[in-house]
Amino acid sequence: MARRALITGITGQDGSYLAEHLLREGYEVWGLARGQANPRVSRMRKLLADVQVVRGDLLDQGSLISAVERVQPDEVYNLGAISFVPMSWEQAELTAEVTGMGVLRMLEAIRVCSGVSRGGTAAGGQIRFYQASSSEMFGQVSETPQNERTGFHPRSPYGVAKAYGHFLTQNYRESYGMFAVSGILFNHESPRRGAEFVTRKVSLGVARIKLGLADELRLGNLEARRDWGFAGDYVRAMHLMLQAATPEDYVIGTGRMKSVRELAEAAFAAAGLDWERYVVTDQALHRPAEVDLLCADPKKARVQLGWEPTVSFDELVALMVESDLRLLSDGGDPDQDSSWP
Numbered sequence: 001m002a003r004r005a006l007i008t009g010i011t012g013q014d015g016s017y018l019a020e021h022l023l024r025e026g027y028e029v030w031g032l033a034r035g036q037a038n039p040r041v042s043r044m045r046k047l048l049a050d051v052q053v054v055r056g057d058l059l060d061q062g063s064l065i066s067a068v069e070r071v072q073p074d075e076v077y078n079l080g081a082i083s084f085v086p087m088s089w090e091q092a093e094l095t096a097e098v099t100g101m102g103v104l105r106m107l108e109a110i111r112v113c114s115g116v117s118r119g120g121t122a123a124g125g126q127i128r129f130y131q132a133s134s135s136e137m138f139g140q141v142s143e144t145p146q147n148e149r150t151g152f153h154p155r156s157p158y159g160v161a162k163a164y165g166h167f168l169t170q171n172y173r174e175s176y177g178m179f180a181v182s183g184i185l186f187n188h189e190s191p192r193r194g195a196e197f198v199t200r201k202v203s204l205g206v207a208r209i210k211l212g213l214a215d216e217l218r219l220g221n222l223e224a225r226r227d228w229g230f231a232g233d234y235v236r237a238m239h240l241m242l243q244a245a246t247p248e249d250y251v252i253g254t255g256r257m258k259s260v261r262e263l264a265e266a267a268f269a270a271a272g273l274d275w276e277r278y279v280v281t282d283q284a285l286h287r288p289a290e291v292d293l294l295c296a297d298p299k300k301a302r303v304q305l306g307w308e309p310t311v312s313f314d315e316l317v318a319l320m321v322e323s324d325l326r327l328l329s330d331g332g333d334p335d336q337d338s339s340w341p
């Protein structure tokens with residue numbers, strides 16, 4: 001019988017790549033989707049016709065229990081979150097509820113449905129759980145590069161909520177013997193990235209300028225540095241973590257960092273343009289507290305999981321710019337479900 005996976009965050013970037021990967025691996029894939037008329041669900045159904053949908057919301061404990069009871073998954077991937085860092089200052093409580101408390105609700109749904117009791121021995125249950133932790137937890141970094149032992153100093157309500165989910169996942173592993181792990185993933189991008197994140201904002205901006213649809217691109221902090229990889233590579237790591245012999249947390253990234261300035265330079269160059277003629281910096285796009293740099297040490301994942309990234313920074317930028325040039329030339333509307341800059 002095919003193994004069954006339940007993915008929260010199925011309408012997001014990672015949900016789509018992970019579902020494709022698991023379908024290729026022969027899984028029966030279920031996606032948890034919220035809302036009675038969520039337009040991103042119909043878009044997802046077009047892209048991923050073989051994914052079955054179960055309704056549920058990370059804010060609603062009962063719906064998660066029902067979803068786990070109905071799907072009877074072997075593996076649960078918790079990717080659902082408020083994931084845009086600036087939004088977490090504006091809606092800090094909602095971020096805590098979805099990105100933080102949502103992890104507790106999902107773990108409790110698994111614990112209850114697996115019959116793992118609070119008082120008994122740490123028997124664990126059969127369902128394996130993946131939590132989408134984030135390099136944002138490192139925040140103001142204490143060392144570079146960051147590995148699984150680096151301390152956390154989150155700089156946003158989002159980073160704080162992720163740290164709660166991360167520690168709770170460890171706690172359920174230690175308290176109940178559950179196979180519950182966190183992937184501490186560094187920034188990963190693709191043509192399916194939300195238009196509010198800087199890589200996609202830049203690739204769309206370049207495409208608009210190249211096609212004569214815009215004449216400038218407004219950005220915030222050009223000096224921030226990130227370790228950017230390709231989302232398709234990172235979902236393979238999520239799956240590998242749940243196939244390991246023992247439940248452990250892993251850092252996933254490329255080990256190389258670039259600045260937002262270098263990102264803009266590379267993206268405009270990919271379209272034959274000079275970034276300095278078009279990029280305008282805007283103080284309003286700076287954050288109340290910035291994460292200046294993030295750079296992964298992914299050695300543990302390489303040695304223990306055999307995981308390696310396959311797409312370089314320059315290849316990633318080029319593929320995103322090419323994709324957005326095609327999308328806009330064909331009259332596509334990347335903003336239809338995004339209101340962020």
Ligand code: NAP
Nearest residue numbers: 009011012013014040057058079080081083132134187188
């Ligand atoms: P994304 O594209 O923003 O997707 C977020 C998903 O969360 C969407 O499917 C959204 O569904 C869902 N969601 C929001 N609120 C929900 C709720 N109340 N109940 C259930 N689902 C809800 O994010 P992503 O880039 O794919 O990232 C996936 C996960 O990895 C996130 O947890 C993110 O924080 C984490 N992460 C991402 C990166 C990265 O660089 N991409 C790095 C580290 C960690 P709707 O369609 O219903 O809004």
Ligand code: G4F
Nearest residue numbers: 083085134135136186187196197198199219220221224285
């Ligand atoms: O693309 P970003 O919005 O991603 P950020 O904040 O690093 O968060 C992403 O990666 C995390 C993993 O480290 C995930 F956990 C999280 O869910 C999300 O996927 O911003 C990247 C950098 C920041 O330093 C920001 O200040 O780009 C800088 N930036 C400069 N101008 C901008 C802009 N960011 C955005 N979104 N828009 C700008 O105009």
